Amino acid sequence: MEIATPATARSSVVSTYRNWVGTWTMSPDTACYREAHIMDVCPSNYDRNELTNTCWTECPMDYPVECGMECIRQNDDCGIEVASKVSAVGITVLSSATFGVFGALEKLGKHAWWAAVCTTLVMVVMRGVLRYIRTLKASDPQASERKLLLLLFHSSIVVTDLPLAIAVCMKLHVSPNLILSQKVLTTAQWMLAQALAHDDSIISSWQRFRAFLKGANFTEAAEKITEGEIDSLETAMKQNSSCGGDLKSLVNRVWLIVNEYREESPAITDDEIRLKISDSDLVLQDIPIVTNNCMHQMIAESSLATAYKTREVLRKTFGVIMNDLIKSGKSDNGTSYDDKEKAYRVVDFAFTAAAVTLLDPTRITLFFSEFIQKICGPTQFMGEIDDGTEPATLGLNTLQKAFKGTKSSWTKKGDGAVIISFTSRDTKNVVVNIKSGGDKIDEVKVEAGGTGRWNSTVKALGGKTLYLDRWRPGFLGLPGTGGGSLVLWVPRSSQGGHLELEVKINVS
Incomplete structure (x- = not known):
């Protein structure tokens, strides 16, 4: 049987929560430096400078206005910012002074015992397999069991998550080609056959799941798990969310995919890996969907606004x-490359602990947010945005009066058009500046009390911020851009997409 690799496996992640950009919040720092890489070809969300052969990050939602080597907040003035000190240095690394995040997470991970880890991981993986x-079956109701089995062996959950769970339960060393091991493959085939034959009944109760574990030859784990751990497992079985387990799965996939690229091409450069992975299902689909699926649990344990912030920290x-x-070469903590595996193991262990103990994802992000320096990298892992007309759909925000009352409408399926209609209530003529990813791309003149229209495409603007401000005669008739601005996210869409923006221009 032909089996996919971690890098070639089809995404098996299923969305369970509406994916919107979320409510807009003002960044606490005034600016950040733009992340840059010397590369021949730029990944998505980067601008290329041909003279220096450098890829500079496009300004993200937090800091949507490009200002030289910096990105600044909505409504801030570039000229003023250049004269002030930048407080948010854009370095996408963990704090190199102590690398304390891994120590904190390691303490968290030590609370999880092997039997609990084994049983919980198997439960989480089997829930994903059944989903x-x-x-x-919904896409092909007549599919035979053999066809379903072939499709499963080309899915990410079977190629990465299932063998890793089996390895934990069998106490095997984890390697990138783990699935090809005969011992693991035989066990995986048996587990998938049971899933096809018995559906959700496998994880409907501890008694049934215990029988399944013993059938897979995980008897030791089934016997050693404590009563308290069984209670946690039964609670997890009743929950729709498996946030901790799904986050752990993502960490595993990142690790295995990067390893696979290096094993296939030992001479591959960091930039070539960065380019390959930026267009992978992992980045474009899986990380956005899994982190968004955690919204169920995060909303239940906090508020909608806090949940959006927590999701952003998870994505960063x-x-x-x-x-x-x-x-x-050396890891960002200053240690040797070999220690990267240890760092990965600790992060992986922490997410495992979150899965086993049903830990609130906010607790995990608190560990990271303390040690992650402010990032001015590209806006990552947004994924495909679901339909909506509310401001939270695309993170639409207006500051001050200039564009107050503006409305948006987004559909994921569409003709690929972006249509901006302007209606002026102003007493003076204005020029609206249109900026995409921080760069000015056009301007539209709108007469006092008049209307205007600007057209573009989702293909041209997708995956970037859209930012509007306007020139208006002010004191002594001198034009200025003060008075307000507007920002929103223009999504990518595999189904074309359609965005309409009804922009109100007010006296300000």
Whole structure:
């Protein structure tokens, strides 16, 4: 049977929560330096400077206005900012002074015992497998068991997560080609056959799940798990969310995919890996979906606004982990490359502990947010945004009066058009500046009390911030851009997409 690799496996992640950009919040720092890499070809969300052969990050949602080597906040003035000190240095690394995040996470991870880790990981993985089987059956109700089995062996959850769970339960060393081990492959085939035959009944109760564990030859774990751990496991079985386990799965996939790239091409450069992984399903689909699925649990344990902030920290965390694993030579903590595996193990162990103890993801992000320096990298892991007309759909925000009352409408499926309609209530003629990813791309003249229209495409603007301000005659008739601004995220869409923006221009 042909089996996919971690890098070629199809995504098996299924969205369970509406993916919107979220409510806008003002960044605490005034600016950040733009992340830059010397590369021949730039990944998405980077601008290229041909003279210096450098890729500079496009300004993210937090700091949408480009200002030389910096990005500044919405409504801030570039000229003023250049004269002031930048407080948020844009270095996408973990704090190199102590690398304390791993020590903190290691303490957290030590609370999880082997039997609990084994049983919880198997439960989380099997829940994901069963969810993916339902998706496959819904798309092809007549599919035979053999066809479903072939599709499963080309899915990310079977190629990465299932063998890793088996390895933990069998106390095996984890390697990138783990799935090809005969022992692991035989066990995986048996577990998948049971999933196809018995559906959700496998994880419907501890008694049934215990029988499944013993059938997979994980008897020791099934016997050693404590009553308290069984209670936690039964609680997890009743929950729709498996946030901790799914986050652990993502960490595993990042590690295995980067390793696979290096094994396939030992001479591959860091930049080539960065370019390959930036267009992978992992970055474009899986990390956005999994972190967004955690919203169920995060909203239940906090508020919607806090949940959006926590999701953003989770996504930045994965950006940091990915950057560190991509870099060859010394790790960002100043240790040798071999120690990267230890660092990965600790992060992995922490997410495992979150899965086993049903830990609130906010607790995990508190560890990271203390040690991750302010990042002015690209806006990552947004994913495909679901339909909506509320400001939170695309993170639409207006500051001051200039564009107050503006409305947006986004559909994921569409003709690929971006249509901006302007309606002026102003008493003076204005020129609206249109900026994408921090760069000015056009301007539109709108007469006092008049209307205007500007057209573009999702293909041209997708995956970037869209920012509007306007020139208006002010004191002594001198034009200025004060008075307000507007920012929102323009999503990418595999189904075309359609964005309409009804912009109100007010006296300000």
